[in-house]
Amino acid sequence: MNDPFVFTLLLPLVGTMLVAAFGSTSHVGARITALIVSLVTLLFASRVTLAWLGGHPYEIDVPWFSNAAIDIRFNLGLDGLSVWMFALSALLTVTAILVSWEAIKDRAALFYSMLLLLETGMLGCFAARDIILFYVFFEFTLIPLFFLIGIWGSEERRYAAIKFFLYTLAGSMLTFLGLLAIVLWVYDQTGREQMTFSIAKLVAALGEHPLPLNLQLTLFVALFAGFAIKVPLFPLHTWLPLAHVQAPTAGSVILAGILLKIGTYGFLRFSLPMLPDATVTAMPCVLVLSGAGIIYGALVALAQGDMKRLIAYSSVSHLGYCMLGIFALNKLGMQGGALQMINHGLSTGGLFAVIGMVYERYHTRQIADLGGLARRTPMLAVCMLLFTFSSIGLPGLNGFAGEFLILTGMFQRAWSDAPAIYQATWMTIAVAGVFGVVLGAWYMLWLVERVFFGPLKEPGGHAPAPAAHGHGSHDHHGHAAAAHDDHSAIHDLNFREAVALVPLVVFMFWIGLVPQTFLAPMAPELDKVEAIVAKAYAKHDWKSVAKTEDELNHRDAEDAEKKTEMKIVNVVDQLPERGGE
């Protein structure tokens, strides 16, 4: 009965070996096999997704390391939080393989097997329902990407790969400790019978035996370290531009499209429902960081001369929106944040793909080297424009749906439900969020203007890229040189590239026009999380946080505090289940 689900998870892994078996004999064979495997995986993933949407979820639940004392299970299944990311992972892998089609010829078999391995990791990560399993897949995604960047990247690939790897690993180690601590707490509180690692059971158990606030805060910081680096939340983002710039196109697509979302997914899956009180306590800080990240990422993007770096910084800005939405801690914001995860995957994945195509043609990522490409490659320009519009949140495309919900949610939080001391700050953050949309339009349209509009300008005359150019492009040097000599070799979007981009465009429109299709399945799961957090929010003693301000400020502020306090007393009285705590 579970066949499609098992296939979805196993196929990429089998494909990894199949493709790797080509060795250095045939890059054509390798890429065709990889494509077929990824397509079949996509087919099965769609089947699984559709089945889930149709109310017949698949689930794998096999004891893995399970005995009387400990219960680690090989438990995989989809729910509202993960279903779309699961499907998107399968989709973007196909895109990634298609965009690497011509670009990767050196050690192609290894490359494609790494991509498929990465797909296994991503699918598993989103489907995992067991903490250990999640963590295994979470770390598992690092390794293939490390090699993808380190072997097939650009000039500084080694540095980038190592920085990316170490930075994210350092964070996720802490995350793992935090998760284990949660498991141990639950084990301790539930009579020390069997140590469960099931996420759902843990959440339920934590509902009954909540962690004390101090411990929650510690654990929140531990989890935060891993997830926020992964997101990446300002100011923990510096690995991202480097990794993006140096990664091969496929790596960038997957990295931006899926891997960053594991961070936000982690927040939604673990931090919020398991540590609600700490979430609420940390909320002002995280909101400030998100708001700062939005503006900061946009500003830095504005100063870039390298296309990929620009998009990378725009990711920092966009992921700031995701975090803003999630940490607005209300339904609108969280749904928007969850939707924005998909949106960013589609639009930024697409942008990286398009830029990869430009790079494949001209072997430069420098904006200054290019101009007026819309004349030479009109369809590519159209795609670029579409992804740009999506990225800057143009209504009718997906970006708008997400950002609108996020900002509405944030605004609602700041305006209606904020404690008095934070109202001004949160309003400022909401304003910053909206201002980020303006800046976003500026840097993206400026990029399009400089690269695709204006008089035609192509890099020419100078020698092909230097020898330190990376293994991946040995084969192209000849091709590149030819291209430099005669730009008539530059062709517009070909069929393969169109096939790679069209699904993204279709989904962009779909989400933009009927976001409800995507929101509705997510709602039940998000609502549960929201309910947990909302209780904590209501219970939270906002005064203690503001004590220092309280001392500084004059009596008005104190009066306001007193009112808040009285409100809180009411709140505590009225809470039905957890009122006594």
Added chain:
Amino acid sequence: MLEVQLLYNYLVIGALLFGIGLVGLLSRRNMLIMFLAAEMMLQGVSLSLVAFGRFHNDWGGTTLVILILTVAACEAAILLALVQCLFHRTGNLDIAVWHDLRDANQPKFIDQEVPGDDAAKPEWPTLTPAGIEPEVDADEALEHRIHV
């Protein structure tokens, strides 16, 4: 002697042997002497084991010492083969010659200056010169092997 006194004495001697062997192992540079020192540490342990075995009325100590003897024999065989092998490579028994475990790019271990031989010159018997002074044989003048 009381049993407990016996135990205590043996333990102290075992500790002493162990300690002395340790000094030898750590500070001597001749591989063979190091080996001897290591064996000495084993002896110290063996003594303690036997003493404990007796004190607790248990054969375990004795058994273990027998096994130690076996292992020591194997060890000696292998070690001597290795030492022979190493000696053939470098022409001496200095353990400090073999220090390849270090980190790459590290400076090599530089030995301190070899101090002058305090044995100084060999002292030839001073006899009343009789007849022609014997010609000094170059080989005989060498100081080698006057001490083995």
Added chain:
Amino acid sequence: MFETKSLMVLIPALPLAAAIIVGLLGRRWLKEYSHVPVVLALAGSCVFSLLLLKDISNREPDAKQVGVEVTHTLWTWAAIPAAGVTTPQIKATPNFQIDITLRADPLTCMMLPMVTFIATLVAIYAMGYMHGDPGYWRFYAYVGLFVFSMTMLVSVSNFALLYVFWEAVGVCSYLLIGFWFEKPEAAAAGKKAFLVNRVGDFGFAFGLFLIWVSFGTLNFHDAGDVQGVLGQTLLANPARYAEIITGSVALAIPLLLMVGACGKSAQFPLHVWLPDAMEGPTPVSALIHAATMVTAGVYMVTRCSPLFMLDPRAQLVVACIGGFTALLAGLIALTQTDLKRVLAYSTVSQLGYMFLALGTGSLAGIVAGMFHLFTHAFFKALLFLGAGSVMHGMHHIIDMRRFSGLRRVMPWTCLTFLIGSLALAGIVPLAGFWSKDQVLAAVHDRAHDGGPFVYLYYSAVLTAFLTAFYTARAFFMTFMGPLVVPHEVGDHAHESPPAMVFPLVVLAICSIFVGITFDHSLGDFIVRTPSLACTLVAGEHGLEHHFHWDIAAISTVVAVLGIAIAAYFYLGDRRQINALTRIMQGVRLYGLSNRKFFFDEIYHVLFVLPLKGLAALSYLIDRWLVDGLVNLCGWIPRAVGAVLRNIQTGVVQFYALAMVLGLALLIGTLLVWKVG
């Protein structure tokens, strides 16, 4: 024949379908026939719009209803039910539900035929104007898309969707301004338009958020038990507004909405994009940047007039912005030498007029504003198309100093342009006269009470004078005087093809008659819009139709005076005008006007440069400070390692020593801990 609801769907659907067809097939297959689907679709839309208009105008409001409205929900865009937990601290959040709902009411039905009619004419015109352009199919695809967005903009019944199509028309505008993207100015102008609009949308978005948190819905109409912002329930009882929004919010909402309107309708201080937008093809300028899209702001303010009614200060701000913009743009237009720029500033100025009328806050003012919007659409489209015809003849040279006396080679263009100019200048009995008269009358009514409106009235009259002057100036410089054509043209100067002349003639006829025909009927029709009808409920007496002789006289005098002065300067000897120019240059007024009051430069210094500087600074901070800290974290272990690796000597005895040391420490610690 058609049901109302299907008409409502068909009107936007046809242009969208045409746009998709042309977009997909145009490049490969349709090519020079790309106009066919679009023109047909637009014409169809126009017909359906008229049918809808007829349908709506035949309806009478129910007893329960305020005004006439029909809504039609297509599908749900997003629905997020309210949070389950409500506590005193967390207010009960309303359900967040946004449906794709179309509405038809008199205001919509006024806009729809106008938009589709002018769009059809422009599409026909572009058959000639854009002929042979490599992007012919692209142009029609964009136009189709634009008309879809514009018709949706005026048909939707929800603030979120209003915002959606608000931006959608902005994108079409962006695409069409940058149509000739190879021209750097065009690409830059497109981006500028988009960005300035985004700044406006910034405010608009906040207006939306405030509306959402105040009303708990973004719908115009009532749906289920949700009371729409402009729904029947609230409109029937305007006092409820005061309960829902109070104090500064009542001021903030209209002002924020006004920021959005300023962006879209090119009002001060966000007017800078419109003149640059003239880089687009001229039919686009006529359609988007004169007749339709730029009036979206006016439409929106009219639509939301119940919100603007809440606080007189908001009305005053709207009026001041309008009046000031009108005057400012009029002054700038005086010295522009680019024919399209003159018209662009004229558009800005006329839009200012409309806002001035809306800002009076009276029903008559609102109706006057909408009426002016209506007439302006025709004659300004006409003028732009005329200018396009000139460009077509002059090989895309548009500098008025380089040609003159074109009446001889382009008689039809000359005639229709003249009609348009007179209409714009407000000469009896052309369209502009009637609407401008209503505007001035509305402002005059408010000026009775004294206060700022007195000054606004005078400035409006001055603007009328300026309008007449620069319009006449443009006409005289272009069409009168000796025949001069740029040398690039040689002796190929010619009248435009029939496809271009036909729309000119149609629009010219319209420009003559729409004013006098709809002087009263338009107002009577649109006051049945629920948002406007509510003022009647609130007790304001209905529209009074009486002709303001005094104002008509003043405006006519002023207009004739303007034309006469222009004629004096530009028809006769050029020496006077040169002398005048020199004097003005001497007191630095000419430059001020010619250089558009240095708005672009000021904005560049005030906003663009600081932001770019901040961006560069952020990048430096990112590279050296943020990343530097990260690298420092990486450097510390490396430094420690560099020190510690020195003890990895490779000498076995050293390691053994270390082991023993560790052992000794361990045992010692244990001993001290356990025993001592």
Added chain:
Amino acid sequence: MSAAALLATTLITPQWPYALAALLFAAGMWLLLPRGAARGRRLGAGVCLAGLALLTLLVHCGMVVACGEESCDVKWLPALSTSLGLGEDFVFLTLAAVTVASAIASVTFRKPVYCAIWFALCLMGVAGLFLYQGAQFLGVATIVVYAGAILVTILFVLMLATPEGHAYYDRLSWEAPLSSVLAGVLVGLLTITTASALTTPPTGDKPAAPAWLAAKTTDAYHAERSKNILNDNHLAGIGRELFSKHLIAVEVAGTLLLVALVGAVAIAQSIGPTASATKRDS
């Protein structure tokens, strides 16, 4: 309270005498080790001896505390006084002295052959100690296996491998002070630990022997012991033990010997032409 007990309580209760003994031992060892110069070796020997003597005293005092004054009065003084009569204490003390002294000599002499020979003497001492313990088999086996086989092989190798002249590395030590001090510390720690394990912390004025110790020192227990580990058929006991309980271990040990044999052959075979060979030729 007797003089010895007084001495014992003053010396045992604080732990600094152990430290002093260990320190003396360490200092002596350092002076004794080859340092490139022969000066101070005698002093070292003296210091080392002093340290060991102090340690002996301490050990004895430790016994006084552990076993009570009675055992002291009975055993301690007569042991010394009747030492010339070859009492069993005298045998033990001699064996211990020989073992320790020859051990020290075997690690401190510069010439490897001397070291080996001193080591042989040390083994003799250990064998004697084994015999003294009643472990006859082990005593004999030590002599046969160590002194007979291993040491002779070492001497062979030494003969083969000693280079010309005084090898410089035999005249230098590696980190002599540190390693001596460490060894001293270890010895000190071990003795202190042993001592403290045999006595519980003083309650009142006199430390008492722990209960488990008392159980092991009863006559009944001793009788049990003489039936088992100290019985007359000592070898039979070992054999029974080895080939019943530890059969597998014995087999494994046998295999290990075989493997070692093969390994040694393999390693020795791999010796090829070397630097030393060429060096010698030149």
